[in-house]
Amino acid sequence: MRREGAHRSRLPYTPPVPRSQPPAEQASLAVLGRTIEYTVVRSHQRLRTLEISVRPGEGVRVAVPAFVPSGEAAALVRRRAAWILARLDAFPPAPPALAPGSQVPYRGGFVRLAFVPGQGPLLHGAELIVPLAPGAHPPAVEAEVNAWYRARAAVLVPEAVAEWAALMGVTPRAVLIRDQKRRWGSCAANGTLRLNWRLVLAPSAALDYVAVHELAHLRHRDHSRAFWEEVTRWLPDWKSRRTLLSEIAFRQVPS
Ligand SMILES: [Zn+2]
Helix, strand or coil: CCCCCCCCCCCCCCCCCCCCCCCEEEEEEEECCEEEEEEEEEECCCCCCCEEEEECCCEEEEEEECCCCCHHHHHHHHHCHHHHHHHHHHCCCCCCCCCCCCEEEECCEEEEEEECCCCCCEEECCEEEECCCCCCCHHHHHHHHHHHHHHHHHHHHHHHHHHHHHHHCCCCCEEEEECCCCCCEEECCCCEEEEEHHHHHCCHHHHHHHHHHHHHCCCCCCCCHHHHHHHHHHCCCHHHHHHHHHHHCCCCCCC
């Protein structure tokens, strides 16, 4: 069951979910002294007018009804150029490609990547050793780092939950690690807890908060006063712990 609550947070570093791919063509237009690259997407749906969108990771897209010529997309981009450029300029810069020496977040701090073929992934002091050659392609590096995050989450998250469950005197039916796009955790009606693997990016104080929050739902299914009293009983400083979560959401993380 979905739980509405303050522990939910947007995770801006999560890449957009790929949409189903209608036919698309790339185009560009010189306007206002700059070049706007855009994608024209032919809509199979009942689109009646041209629609323009500008999103991080997706760029400028113009959805065009099937019967409208492509030239009208260019005309729309030209008309709305100032708005498009302002939106593009407002995007956060893309995170740099991961390479030896890159810092990646972990448990509220950062660890530095080191590439050693045949070794790792393992954490050695503040160094995360991954089994890659120094010139490895960024997607391969991201895959290694992500797999390591998830492996750490599979250990650290159930550990924290078990510790708090024992203290609080509750027993979840199961603890599952999930790749949730917009939630840190949830508690199902049957007592199953689902927690986001990205919690290993946060300080342990924040992980503890999410664990206590979801475990408290085993007693109180809502966000009533009684629920928050239960949370406060175990973590009087839960508000500052929750703030830590919103801070990590803004760090640049390999997707
Ligand atoms: Zn909740």
